[in-house]
Amino acid sequence: MTANGVLYILVFFLVLLALTKPLGLYMANLFEGKRTFLHPLLRPLERLVYRLTGVREDSEQRWTQYAASVIAFSLVGFLFVYIIQRLQGFLLLNPMGFSTGHAPGNATAMTPDLAFNTAVSFMTNTNWQSYGGETTLSYFVQMAALTVQNFVSAAAGIAVAIALIRGFARKQANSIGNFWVDLTRATVYVLLPLAFVFALFLCARGVPQTLKAYQKVTTIEGAAQTIAVGPVASQESIKMLGTNGGGFFNTNSAHPFENPTPLTNFTEILAILIISSGLTYTFGRMVGDTRQGWAVFAAMAFLFFAGVFICYPSEQAGNPQLARLGVATAATRTQPGGNMEGKEVRFGIASSALWATATTDASNGSVNSMHDSYTPLGGLIPMFNLQTDEVIFGGVGSGLYGILLYAIVGVFIAGLMVGRTPEYLGKKIEQKEVKMAMVAIIATAFVILVFTAMSMVARFAKNGYWNPPGPAIANLNNSGPHGLSEILYAYSSGAENNGSAFAGINVNTPWYNLTLGLAMLIGRFGFILPALAIAGSLAAKKKVPTTNGTLPTHGALFVGLLVGVIVVIGALTFFPALSLGPLVEHLVMREGRLFSSLLSVAPGFSPACAPMHRGAAWMLGIWS
Amino acid sequence: MWRQFAPAFRMMLFFTVLVGLVYPGLVTALSQALFHNQANGTLVEIRGRAVGSSLIGQNFTQPEYFHPRPSAAGSDGYDASASGASNYGSTNQKLIDRVKASVDQFRKENPDYQGPVPADLVTASGSGLDPDISAASAEAQAARVAKARGLTVDKVRQLIARHTKARTLGFLGEPRVNVLEINLALDRHFPAPR
Structure with missing residues (x-):
């Protein structure tokens, strides 16, 4: 690590800390129905x-109506995106002619499974991309389909978090707010003004914003170069703020047009975490005790620092194999050193590692460097962050309701230790709340591990629909333990609604598009529905007075408990898979071992001859 | 539940118009008016002809120019209509083979440089369109460029120093040299013998 890198990370955190209260207070006032300075x-x-x-x-x-509204809105959003994508060849603002006869030679076809995957992905705030933006989508799709979901899927997340906060704040109430009002306020007062100002800032620093076709130039050495442009700034700003992360271009915020300078880089990382961080203060404020919000913030901050300061030194240490080839991997005054594969010179190591940590702490999923090319331990951090359900600040809204579910599990475990009915914020935590919290946590873990296992052993028939013939792991770009990491990361990213990738894997096949789409749906609604059920249940309860026996939830003890629960649940669930992927890769990398060909595959199940409705039989097939 | 679909549909329609058309339209109009150059891709023109974008890397192979990093964008690299990275993991044989080939080529092209090869010069960037190299990577090519243009190495070093962008605010990002800009400056100040 360099002193400058450490300074960067500390300054970043201090700025985030400084913005948490003002933004959190603004959102608390907004969602309590008070006038804000933007009301006029x-x-x-x-x-x-x-x-x-x-x-x-x-x-x-009531919570059931609230949940029905979320589902109806999500379903309509999915249909809008799906239909607009499928019709892009007939719609306007398509200067490059995607999905028409004039499409460029390197264009990707908008197949039904790709359109399904993308529609689910943006509706669930995942923004997983099985395509490269500049070779697949018209400007109209980018604006009227994807940018819209960037706003409203984020706003829906905020709405659900606010509903859960109301569950804690209200006493003996039968309602938790109005989804349509929360959705509107989150969009109009929070996301829109921030995104508008940020978009203009980004454009001033070099992010394009045009509806014209790609620019054709002849380079100094006489080669033809086609430079993709588009309405990038307006999408970039909300993509960062709404923890969406779906890039306008294939390489996301590593692309100089999405992230041209060190200053845009700093502000974009800030934009990833700012709303989620602010919501911790909103939470404290709305439950009437800001210390509660800061306790949650402290747990998040601890895990944030732990992640950055494992990832950053691993990346700065670099790849020992390259050092052996006479490559300078130590940082000097004139070069960043470290593991520069997949990283940009203007960002160097520290701000790339910081971004990788922040984007997976949150459910953002944008990248400014390629996680697939990280060192094994450097790449372990983003992957583990995903697997802790992205509660380290987390997605806008989803981070807060996620960590509150963990807090419920935490006080439950503490209650078990002392043999007392647990309480959180004056509400008794009973069977229903704990069950719901566990459903959310287990559902996502189940999806990740089962789909990963299936993809490791799946083998596809010739001329089948699902995937090119042969094993599903033939889609990988890397072999050995890193190949497992690519698949594990993909399903972790999908189920946790992140969207970043170990992007070497080719996922644009029906098998991966559909299973990843399913993972995203389960991950999104497997959290939202339990969170709303808990909100409804808590809202109806009385407040119990604080006594000597109550576990205080604003102090260091509770913060430690919360951190412990998050790490232990994540570690226990995923340690076996992680030890076969990044951990073993780290050990063999130090030994100098390299992998060049795919491992031979044991005969697995074959989806091509198993109809969908026999899905359960497939899973049994894995273990038989 | 079905009663929620009518407001859901109307809400989605409204927001599609507001944040899908009005918002990007307004940002486009303002950007084109206020930041015309940036909004259209920060193109660089020589005698009225666009030769690239100062934000987007392009390939240079001739000895009298500074060379950029290896690129995985498109099939031949530096395809600005298809950004891309290698996505090779640290234990991938292909990564080591490619880096070794880059190191060997660098040594062949720069026999006067004896130090270790800067990491960024033999690794592919995240976008495949990285416009920059580190100052050390420029320095490592100085002798070759000087020889190809019949200059003293000091002259080239001075140019590198002039074109090295410092960290923003003293701590953001990394010091770097924009390859297209320094090569244009070379052609401007020290035309190559042809």
């Missing part, structure tokens, strides 16, 4: 939404 400007727009959509601003919903 934006209140007319909010009223227009209600007038045009027929939503009654003063009506309240």
Whole structure:
């Protein structure tokens, strides 16, 4: 590590800390229905939404209605994105002619399974991309389908988090707010103004914003170069703020047009975490004790630092194999050194490792360097962050409701130790809450491990629909333990709604598109529905008075408990898989071992001859 | 549940118009007016002809120019319509083979440079379009460029120093040299003998 790198990370954290209270306070006021300083400007727009959509601003919903609204809205969003993508060849703003006869030679076809995967991906705030943006999508799809979901899927996440906070804050109530109102306010007052200002800032620093076709130039040495441009800035800003992460271009924020300078890089990392961090303060404020919010913040901050300071030194140490070839991997005044494969010179090692940690702490999933090319331990951190359900600041909204579910499990475990009914924020935590929290945590882990196992052993028939013939691991770009990591990372990213990738794996086949789509759906709604059920259950409860026997949830003890629960659950669930992937890769890398060909594959199950409805039989096939 | 679909549909339609068309449209209009050059890709023109973008890397192979990093974008590298990385892991044989080939080629092209090869010069970037190399990577090529243009190495070093961008605010990012910009400066100040 270099002193400059450490300084970068510390300054980053201090700026984040400084912004947490003002933004959190603003959101608390907003969602408690108070006037904010932006009301004179934006209140007319909010009223227009209600007038045009027929939503009654003063009506309240029970948790079941709230959940039904989330699901209906998500389903409609999915259909919008799917249909717009499939029709892109007939729609406007398609200067490169994607999905038409004039498409460039390197264009990717918009197949039904790719459109399904992408629609699910953006609707669930995952933004996993089985395609490269500049070779697949028209400007109209990028704007009217993907940018829209960047806003509203993020706003839906915030809404659910606010509903859960209300569950803690309210007493003997039968409602938890109104989804349509929360959705509108999150979009109009939080995301839109921030995204608008940030987009103009990014454009001023060099992010393109045009509707014209790609620029054709002749380089100094006389080669033809086609430079992809587009309405990038308007999508880039909300992609960072809404913890979406779906890049306009294939290489995401490593692309100089998404992230041209060190300053845009710093502000984009900040944008990943700022709203989620602010929501911890919103939480404390709305439950009437800001110390509760800071306790959650402290647990997140601890895990954040632990991640960065494992990832960064691993990357700075670099790849010993390259050092043996006479490559300088030590940092000097004039070069970044370290593991520069997949990293950009303007960012160097520290801010790449910081980004990799932050983007997987949150459910952002954008990248400014390629995680697939990280050293084994450097890549372990993003992967483990995903597998802890992204509660280290987390996605906008989803991070907060995620960590509150962990807090429920935490106080439950503490309650077991002393033999007392656990309480959190004055609410008794009983069977229903604990069950719901565990459903969410187990569902995602199950999906990750089962789909990974299936993809390791799947073998496909000739002329089948699912995948090119042969084993599913033939889609990998790396072999040996790193190959397992590619698959494990893919399903972790999907199920946790992250969207980053060990991107060497070719996932644009029906097998991966459909199973990853399914993983995203289970990950998204496997968390939202339990969170809302808990909100409804808690809202109906009385407040119990604090006594000597109550575990204080604003102190160091609780922070330690929360961190412990998150790490232990993640570690116990995923340690076996991680030890076969990044951990063993780390050991063999130090020995100098390299991998060049795919391992031979044991005969596995064959989806091509097993109809979908026999899915259960497939799973049995894995273990038989 | 079905009663929720009507408001869901209307909400989605409204937001598609607001944040899918009005918002990007407004940002486009303002950007084109305020930041015209950046909004269109920061193109660099020589005598009215666009030769590239100062933000996007392009390939240089001739000895009188500074060379950029290896690129995995498109099939031949530096394809700015298909950004891409190698995505090779640290234990991938192909990574080591490719780096070794780059090191060997670098040694052959730069016989006067004896030090270790800077890491960024033989590794592929994340985007495949990295416009920069580190100052050390420029330094390592100085002798070759000087010889090809009939200059003293000191002259080239001065140019490198002038074109080395420092860290923003003293601590953000890394010091770097924009390959296209320094090569244009070479052609401007020290035209190559042809």
